[in-house]
Amino acid sequence: MDDATERYLDELRRNLRPLPEDERSDAVREIESHITEAQADGRPTAAVLGGLGDARTLARAYVADYHLRVPREGALGSVSRFILSSVFVSGTGLLSLFVVPLLGLLTSLAGLLAVVTPVLGVLRTFGVPGIVMGDSAGWQVPVMWSFPASVVLAAAFAVLAWAGYKLLRGYLLVVLAGYRRLLPFRTVP
């Protein structure tokens, strides 16, 4: 396969990402077949690729069509599907009510502290009063160690913020995937 064709098919494959893998590779294979066929017919590669149009535009035509698919009428047809859907929607809805604000708050608070802590450390080093670094028993971090200690603390907050963000992201993805599964689309026969 020549470079231009390979680039074209790569670009197409990349932009067909929203499609399920089997449809995606089927479409790419068909376009590849078209190009090879046209080349064998004596058409110059540039003309063949020009006829197909921009790879991204072609991919968009496939993808736009995919999203236009209507849910099958039987999506909620059976009793078990209906119950399953109800349980899923109410269950995740209730769970999200706690999980999302909690993780969101934790993440943003930890992120804020990760930024603020080193600043406080610097201020304490230069003797700004009112910044306490120590435990409840009265032990205090020596003033000269304020900045290093604050950096360690900030790193811990950053890790916490990162973990919170990852968790929240993972949670949202799982729930969204669940909703998507609830909408069964007609599959390619």
Added chain:
Amino acid sequence: MAVVRAGEWSSQIRRGTLELCVLALVDSKPRYGYDLVSALEQWEPLAAKEGTVYPLLRRLQREGKVEGSWQESVAGPPRKYYQLTPHGRDLLRRMAADWVELNEAVQQTLPTEEARSHG
């Protein structure tokens, strides 16, 4: 008054009729994409961008109007052949009847050569 652009109107008409033509061509014999594109090229007004034919074929397949199957070819790449499903054949028959009916009616609304030359 709105400016009516013949070009835009034409491309809309073509888009709608392309589906009918593709179904009709696939009805005459099983065809693969390149074959279909070449067949459409015989008629200048129907010559469709390949970029519209392939996504259309995918949609027709998804809607159960055509079915596609990959077949090895003697020389060259494997080809995906399309043929009508019973549902597609039924649909084609009704679409073709609609088309003829519509076409006849439209024809009658158009001014005749004679009327135009006098007007």
